[in-house]
Amino acid sequence: MNIDWGSLGIVFVIALGSVVVLTSLFSFGVVGLSQRDSARAAGGSGTGPLAGAVVCFTVCAAIVAFGIYLIVA
Template sequence: MTINWAGLFEVFAIALGTVLVVTTLFSFGVRGLSSHADARAEGGSGTVALTASVACFAVCAAIVLYGIYLIVV
């Protein structure tokens, strides 16, 4: 039995990159919601922050669902 080190490294690198992207997008989404709440408290609309946070959460959800799709299929 031999280990395909190149394949193992490839899976590790892709998983690490995906984790970094999803974590960063999620944190931007939470920050956007916080900015939206701050803007609403100050009397503004904060729609840009809300739109950006929803987009970040949607991309996170799409990445997670695609990963589940790859596992199942």
């Protein structure tokens, strides 16, 4: 049995990068939602942090959907 170590390394690096990006985006989305609550409590509208959170969660969903597409196709 031969293992293509170069391809395995590429898969590992891409998977690690994807995990870091996806986790960071989700974390930024959660932070945006909490900042919205803080802004609303202080009397502001909180639409800026909410828009950022929505963008982060949308990008997360797109990355997950693309990953599922790659697996199925």
